[in-house]
Amino acid sequence: MICPARITGRRTETAGIYTFSMRLVDNAVRRAYSFRAGQFNMLYAFGVGEVPISIVSDPGDPEHLEHTIRIAGRVTGVMAGWKVGDVVGVRGPYGNGWPVEEARGRDVVIITGGLGCAPVVGLINYIFRRRDQYGELHILHGVRTPNDLLYRERFDEWRRAPRTRVYLTADQPDKSWRYKIGVVTELFDELTVPPSSIVMMCGPEVMMRFAAHALRQKGIGDDAIHLSLERRMECAVGLCGHCQYREHFVCKSGPVFSYRTVRELFGLSGI
Amino acid sequence: MSEALHMPQPALEDLIAMLWREGFKVLGPVARDGAVGFDEVRKVSDLAVAMRDTQEPGRYRLGQGAAGEIFGVVNGAFSLKPFFFAPEETLLEAKRERRGFKVSEVAPVAPPLAFIGVRACDLAALAVQDRIFLHDRFHDTHYQARRKDAFLVAVNCARSAPTCFCVSMKTGPEATTGFDLSLTELEQGFVTRSGSAAGEAIAAKLGLSAAGQNEVVSAKARIDGCAAGMQRGLDPTDLPRLLYAEAENPRWKDAASRCLSCTNCTMVCPTCFCHAVVDQEELDGNMSRRVRKWDSCFSLEHAHIHGINFRPKIENRYRQWLTHKLAAWIDQFGTSGCVGCGRCITWCPVGIDLTAEVAAIRAHPVKR
The missing domain is CATH 2.40.30.10 (Translation factors)
Structure with missing residues (x-):
């Protein structure tokens, strides 16, 4: 209702x-x-x-x-x-929400791309309000151009917080850009995290696919990588059929999925 | 299975009249617009008597059947689906108030319906829709209001259309569950069985006597003959694994080169449940209705969000439909979404046959 x-x-x-x-x-x-x-x-x-x-x-x-x-x-x-x-x-x-309970006590890697990602801002705020319950926090964010970087002052604020690292990259930088150049996976060279870390990400699916691949190289299991998907939703209760992602209803069993659950579908177009 | 009773042909007339008296609106297969469809019946002669259908991929014709045969037509475009899952209905009304608005639910108008002549495949499809609308995490009150009092008189099939494949989907040609009464048509009258307490009560009121042994044998022979003569089949073995693995099989593109993305298959499918939820505002701006309408995964908007269409190509949409129907459905609801009624084959304007598409994918897998 x-x-x-x-x-x-x-x-x-x-x-x-x-x-x-x-x-x-x-x-x-x-x-x-x-x-x-x-x-x-x-x-x-x-x-x-x-x-x-x-x-x-x-x-x-x-x-x-x-x-x-x-x-x-x-x-x-x-x-x-x-x-x-x-x-x-x-x-x-x-929807199911982020695995914040599962993440407790672990280092957390948050990856976003594209035009800001509201679900992730909520997640970062959530962790900051319970900072002692979580380990190191790594925030990775990739944009196409510096103009696409929303929440710039928030990134600066997060960067100054203890036990927190912020990594930014732009694919098409301008002269003022002080951070990394390239797509989001470029940031993984700098990222050093234990395999026990948990990853949560949100953004274009192609970005998340490459990110998941890079995280595997770091020994992070597919179960520990969680991603938020976006699909058309009209009913939100798993009845209208629009948000189907093969056997999943994104509204009901998502929008957050472990990479293990969806990895088979991730490389396919038009699903 | 309950005791077999003999129902002389005039008793069918009594049954229809009795159901009306009990407060049901009685519907049965009626010939209209060149096909049969469930419509109001007051007497046996309202039914598509002495008619037969010829069906093949992309073609449906009604013609003359055997004299006196009442249920000679296998089926038409529509199953029971539109009667329980309405093609379009208002769910909510929002009225503007001085500060804000007030939302109220719209209760469905649902007179109890009785159906005469429901085929086994359509009963199986109804069970699939019950699973979706009544037995899942969210319960649909509109569907339930229509469904709860329905009285179902099944007819066992004595012949199949060339597009039928219920035997391979294990849903027919005999109705074994989900009905109140079942009929098997003989030269003279019917063999009938009750499948529920309500059916038993009606049968008792009709005052039917036990069927003779030869009638029971003859009824079984007709059903067995129908099953043995069925021309089409779909091998359901391991379909989720096959279709999931074959997501990139070239056959999808091949089917898409023929598919018009017209949505006919999803409209005539007795189990397809996709629907759009739209808000329609009155012209004066003071009232808005939330309306649910049938939608189709073949429509361009189905997987569209701002700036992205997740299934832009027909090959994406055809794969979505078939993979959902035959594979993902099993993961979602514990049952196949296909009951083998063959409507999607008959009513496809270009005659695409899902059984042939699946067979082609099975015969030429690109992954193993």
């Missing part, structure tokens, strides 16, 4: 990317609501439609929801106009 939620905050991340804070209107619904890191909600714009958007706020404070939306199509185009005080719809949470 779609639950009304009131927009309590709106922040512009960059042109075309906004983070909305919201609060479920009904008291009983709000108090009963809980989610895990990496789960998503179906957000509804009245009369227009619904889209799956990951929850980036902290599961420790489930009454406060934050969603980062990239304006890409018809529905998100309308969401771009959401203002503080507006009432929108929330249905969820859905």
